Structure formats: C-alpha cells, structure tokens
Amino acid sequence: RSMPEWPSLAARALVGASVIGVSWPGASQANDAFAGTGIQHLVAISGFNMGVLAAVALVPLARLRSPRLEGLALIVLALVFAASIHTEVSAVRAALMAAGVGLARLLGHRCSGEAIVAIAALAIVVADPPQAAHPGFQLSFAAVLGLMRASGPLERMLMRCCSGHGIVAVI
Numbered sequence: 373r374s375m376p377e378w379p380s381l382a383a384r385a386l387v388g389a390s391v392i393g394v395s396w397p398g399a400s401q402a403n404d405a406f407a408g409t410g411i412q413h414l415v416a417i418s419g420f421n422m423g424v425l426a427a428v429a430l431v432p433l434a435r436l437r438s439p440r441l442e443g444l445a446l447i448v449l450a451l452v453f454a455a456s457i458h459t460e461v462s463a464v465r466a467a468l469m470a471a472g473v474g475l476a477r478l479l480g481h482r483c484s485g486e487a488i489v490a491i492a493a494l495a496i497v498v499a500d501p502p503q504a505a506h507p508g509f510q511l512s513f514a515a516v517l518g519l520m521r522a523s524g525p526l527e528r529m530l531m532r533c534c535s536g537h538g539i540v541a542v543i
C-alpha cells in the first residue's frame with residue numbers, strides 16, 4: 373500500500389512477492405519468468421529475509437554486549453516478520469528458529485542449531501501435520517541442516533587457505 377501509483381502492476385506485484393511473499397494479480401508473468409530461468413528463489417520469502425532483518429538489528433545491539441537484549445530483539449523481529457508475510461514453510465521455519473535462538477539468549481541458555489531446527493520442525497508439524505509430507509517442508513529443513521553441517525568444515529578449510537590479513541582473509 374505504501375508504494376507509489378506510478379509503477380506498473382507487474383512491478384508492484386514483484387515487490388509484493390519479494391517483500392512479503394504475497395501473490396498479487398500481475399505477478400504471474402514475472403513469476404513465470406523467474407521460474408523459467410531458475411531464479412524463483414530470489415522473490416521467495418525465506419530464511420534469508422529473516423537473516424537480513426536479524427543482522428540489521430543485531431549488529432548495532434552487539435556493541436551493548438547484552439545477550440538478553442539481543443534475545444528480546446530476535447523474538448520481537450520474529451513475531452513482526454511472521455505477522456507481516458504470507459506464510460511459506462521456509463519463512464515460518466526462519467521465524468521459529470529466530471524466536472528459538474532469541475528465547476535461548478533471553479534466558480541465558482545455549483542451544484545447538486540442530487535443536488533449534490528440530491524444535492521449529494516439531495512446531496510446524498504440531499500446528500499443521502500434513503506439512504510433514506510436503507517436499508517443500510522436507511527440503512527446507514534438509515537444506516538448513518545441510519548448510520549447518522557444511523559451514524563449519526568449509527570455514528575451517530577457508531581459514532587454513534586464507535590465513536593472515538588483507539582482503540583475502542576477510543573474504
């Protein structure tokens with residue numbers, strides 16, 4: 373609703389799809405084009421969107437060195453994110469995971485990433501049991517677990533290859 377009236381209906385639909393995940397009239401041509409080129413994920417609401425929100429909020433809060441405040445911020449962001457998007461499994465998973473991490477930080481506990489993923493999966497299945505049979509549900513959680521498992525070894529390998537200072541080490 374806050375967009376100006378001058379953009380085309382297709383442009384407005386594309387922004388709506390990529391910001392809140394809603395499919396408005398006029399989006400079908402853009403969605404077909406994105407799907408046909410294999411880049412549909414660019415307009416999908418997912419964990420990336422929640423991650424960007426969390427990073428924008430938590431980077432300034434990190435200077436305060438207050439895990440409880442960070443936890444509270446994550447919970448509030450997850451609630452706002454979940455309330456403002458069209459629900460997709462990947463987006464709900466991301467919101468539940470962010471809220472779970474936030475709750476753990478708020479209470480001063482540490483929780484493994486795998487436990488947070490499992491709690492999010494259980495919450496979705498309890499709320500909507502048929503979701504467990506959908507490939508989108510299964511792939512969403514499998515992708516997150518795969519990224520979690522691969523990121524540690526990949527980071528260690530890159531750190532060995534790029535030790536030192538300078539732009540290579542930063543990248």
